[in-house]
Amino acid sequence: MxxxxxxxxxxxxxxxxxxxxxxxxxxxxxxxxxxxxxxxxxxxxxxxxxxxxxxxxxxxxxxxxxxxxxxxxxxxxxxxxxxxxxxxxxxxxxxxxxxxxxxxxxxxxxxxxxxxxxxxxxxxxxxxxxxxxxxxxxxxxxxxxxxxxxxxxxxxxxxxxxxxxxxxxxxxxxxxxxxxxxxxxxxxxxxxxxxxxxxxxxxxxxxxxxxxxxxxxxxxxxxxxxxxxxxxxxxxxxxxxxxxxxxxxxxxxxxxxxxxxxxxxxxxxxxxxxxxxxxxxxxxxxxxxxxxxxxxxxxxxxxxxxxxxxxxxxxxxxxxxxxxxxxxxxxxxxxxxxxxxxxxxxxxxxxxxxxxxxxxxxxxHFTSAFGEHVIAYEIEEAMKATLVQYPAQITEFHLAPQVNPCEGMPHHQWFIEFEKEPENFEKFREELDRQLRKRNTYYDDLISGNILEKLHITTLKKAAFHEYAKSQGKLGGQNKIPRLANDRKIADLLEFYKK
The missing domain is CATH 3.40.50.12780 (ANL, N-terminal domain)
Incomplete structure (x- = not known):
């Protein structure tokens, strides 16, 4: 009652x-x-x-x-x-x-x-x-x-x-x-x-x-x-x-x-x-x-x-x-x-x-090491559109610039923890790059002008973001890991969780 x-x-x-x-x-x-x-x-x-x-x-x-x-x-x-x-x-x-x-x-x-x-x-x-x-x-x-x-x-x-x-x-x-x-x-x-x-x-x-x-x-x-x-x-x-x-x-x-x-x-x-x-x-x-x-x-x-x-x-x-x-x-x-x-x-x-x-x-929270000023909404929408074309299950991701790679040209490096990887990984990568270029004209110009390579993806092991958050004392409550950054402070630590 x-x-x-x-x-x-x-x-x-x-x-x-x-x-x-x-x-x-x-x-x-x-x-x-x-x-x-x-x-x-x-x-x-x-x-x-x-x-x-x-x-x-x-x-x-x-x-x-x-x-x-x-x-x-x-x-x-x-x-x-x-x-x-x-x-x-x-x-x-x-x-x-x-x-x-x-x-x-x-x-x-x-x-x-x-x-x-x-x-x-x-x-x-x-x-x-x-x-x-x-x-x-x-x-x-x-x-x-x-x-x-x-x-x-x-x-x-x-x-x-x-x-x-x-x-x-x-x-x-x-x-x-x-x-x-x-x-x-x-x-x-x-x-x-x-x-x-x-x-x-x-x-x-x-x-x-x-x-x-x-x-x-x-x-x-x-x-x-x-x-x-x-x-x-x-x-x-x-x-x-x-x-x-x-x-x-x-x-x-x-x-x-x-x-x-x-x-x-x-x-x-x-x-x-x-x-x-x-x-x-x-x-x-x-x-x-x-x-x-x-x-x-x-x-x-x-x-x-x-x-x-x-x-x-x-x-x-x-x-x-x-x-x-x-x-x-x-x-x-x-x-x-x-x-x-x-x-x-x-x-x-x-x-x-x-x-x-x-x-x-x-x-x-943005990535603009090359003047592109990519923001969270753009990468999240790019990821969402890519997943429609090439289905996968993603736990979390982070984007950082790679200004001085060991080989090749500078690029955007995406760290992605997959629950289930896409069937065609290379097509997934190309589509993600295409979707970001579609949403950010400055990034598109950098790719078209051969100033940047197309994005790279580094796959992380299961529970990588959980373990990273725990290591930084940021587990639980209202703590949030930024989806992107203009430096490699998070990226360099995520390298330890590569598959």
């Missing part, structure tokens, strides 16, 4: 929520300026607000003139003051949380999450589920068990500010109506070693009625593979009522074939775009590509054309200025005190009614 009432309530809430959401979808561009000016007004007495003359900002243009684009190195001095307990620095009062993320040049990053910002992290996920329920008229998953593959919910304390991984922070805010059905247990969730944790999660879930599973694709795959190895059954046979997978963190498409093979039956997929800096988008229509940009969640968005990113006078566009099918560096101003902050993600709009995006790469 309780499950029936829970399902009925979910259906009613979902319909109301989606009806209400239509308002912000229609007025997204117009409402964005209101969001910005509200944030500026709220923070005008903060240290950052005083230093940047927030009192005299009344338009988007004035904001852009007074507040330059920043990255973590730029805001780090402010963060250090907040970490010492100082209030009203970037945002009013002190943050409710610090989301701790791994950085490269900056070491660990501490991203503030305010008491105003935290609810939107939860609302984003809720909204994704409500849109799914309303579209399918089905909330059966609320009757079963739900698993969230996430980081440890154990939080540290920095001058009264609770600090931990975002997924661990979110674990403290799961709505009460979901807590009873939620797995894994607290004791399992706080295990730090990822392989030990996965084994315990399997013990707790293998005999349960699992209906919803959430996590980033590489770690969902690891969980599924271990379950299949133990029971010799596909996931849909182990969990016949599994209805929904919610995923985010990386582009799902390159993992789709592998996931479908492991699942062994139909399971709906919802893709989301959460980050420590905010919950930006989700798949409001799970039957087609594209994530709905959340323009009413306390975040003001700007977009810099990727070819201009990093230049002194780069254009800073707002929603009303964007073009479809063009890559933009994503810039954020948030209700947690990030101001014109470059998050490092690259997005591409595929629709304006409403505004829907694809995450097409990272500003720091």
């Amino acid at each position: 309780l499950n029936f009432l829970k399902k009925k309530a979910a259906l009613i809430w979902a319909k109301k929520h989606v009806q209400k959401a239509e308002e912000f979808k229609k007025n997204a561009a117009k409402n964005q300026e209101e969001v910005l000016l509200s944030l500026v007004d709220t923070a005008k007495k903060t240290l950052f607000g005083r230093e940047h003359d927030f009192e005299n900002i009344h338009t988007v243009q004035e904001f852009q003139e007074k507040v330059p684009v920043s990255d973590y190195e730029d805001i780090k001095p402010y963060i250090e003051r907040v970490k010492k307990g100082q209030a009203n620095i970037l945002w009013i009062e002190t943050p409710e949380y610090f989301a701790k993320t791994s950085g490269t040049t900056s070491g660990s990053k501490y991203i503030p999450i305010s008491k105003e910002g935290m609810p939107y992290q939860i609302k984003g996920a809720q909204s994704a589920l409500f849109h799914y329920i309303a579209a399918t008229d089905n909330a059966d998953f609320v009757k079963g068990k739900m698993i969230f593959l996430q980081g440890s919910p154990t939080l540290d304390d920095i001058f009264g500010i609770k600090t931990g991984r975002l997924s661990g922070i979110v674990a403290h805010h799961i709505p009460s109506y979901l807590q009873k059905n939620r797995l894994p247990s607290w004791e399992t969730n706080i295990i730090e070693d990822w392989e030990t944790k996965i084994d315990k999660i399997i013990e707790e879930t293998e005999n349960e009625n699992m209906t919803l599973i959430s996590g980033i694709p590489p770690w969902l795959i690891m969980y599924f593979e271990k379950l299949i190895e133990k029971h010799n059954k596909k996931i849909k046979h182990l969990f016949p009522h599994l209805q929904l997978i919610v995923t985010g963190g990386v582009n799902y498409e390159p993992y789709r074939d592998k996931m479908e093979e492991l699942l062994g039956g139909k399971v709906d997929i919802i893709q989301t775009f959460p980050a420590s800096e905010g919950f930006f988008a989700f798949q409001d229509d799970y039957t087609k590509e594209g994530l709905l940009l959340l323009t009413n969640h306390g975040i003001f968005y700007e977009f810099i054309p990727l070819e201009e990113y990093g230049k002194a006078n780069a254009k800073r566009l707002t929603l009303k200025d964007i073009e479809l099918n063009k890559d933009y560096a994503l810039i954020l101003t948030t209700n947690s005190g990030l101001w014109a902050y470059s998050i490092g993600d690259v997005v591409r709009f595929i629709d304006k009614k409403p505004y829907r995006i694809l995450v097409s790469g990272r500003t720091k």
Whole structure:
């Protein structure tokens, strides 16, 4: 009876929520300026607000003139003051949380999450589920068990500010109506070693009625593979009522074939775009590509054309200025005190009614040793198209430039871990090169001009990426291995895992 009432309530809430959401979808561009000016007004007495003359900002243009684009190195001095307990620095009062993320040049990053910002992290996920329920008229998953593959919910304390991984922070805010059905247990969730944790999660879930599973694709795959190895059954046979997978963190498409093979039956997929800096988008229509940009969640968005990113006078566009099918560096101003902050993600709009995006790469993840500036979206689409022509099963891949080969000309080197290799390896290689040339004219010119050889493929042994991640302390949680790089730091280590 309780499950029936829970399902009925979910259906009613979902319909109301989606009806209400239509308002912000229609007025997204117009409402964005209101969001910005509200944030500026709220923070005008903060240290950052005083230093940047927030009192005299009344338009988007004035904001852009007074507040330059920043990255973590730029805001780090402010963060250090907040970490010492100082209030009203970037945002009013002190943050409710610090989301701790791994950085490269900056070491660990501490991203503030305010008491105003935290609810939107939860609302984003809720909204994704409500849109799914309303579209399918089905909330059966609320009757079963739900698993969230996430980081440890154990939080540290920095001058009264609770600090931990975002997924661990979110674990403290799961709505009460979901807590009873939620797995894994607290004791399992706080295990730090990822392989030990996965084994315990399997013990707790293998005999349960699992209906919803959430996590980033590489770690969902690891969980599924271990379950299949133990029971010799596909996931849909182990969990016949599994209805929904919610995923985010990386582009799902390159993992789709592998996931479908492991699942062994139909399971709906919802893709989301959460980050420590905010919950930006989700798949409001799970039957087609594209994530709905959340323009009413306390975040003001700007977009810099990727070819201009990093230049002194780069254009800073707002929603009303964007073009479809063009890559933009994503810039954020948030209700947690990030101001014109470059998050490092690259997005591409595929629709304006409403505004829907694809995450097409990272500003720091590209290959351009020869001036080609290949991005993640291009190599992922090239791989996807190649697999249609020459079927294979791929676990993971990484692309790096080979500038000084032992023999032959410079080239792109692809490190690929195959679950099942293509029948004709050479045709697969040629097609992959052709598909990338089709998507990146600069790369095509380099091949045509005999400046580069066609790409090379280095095949890796089974579990190579798993072993690499483990060796680097990047196994589990929200850790992700870049699909491509402009240097050979990852590539040189992957050489040790050649077949």
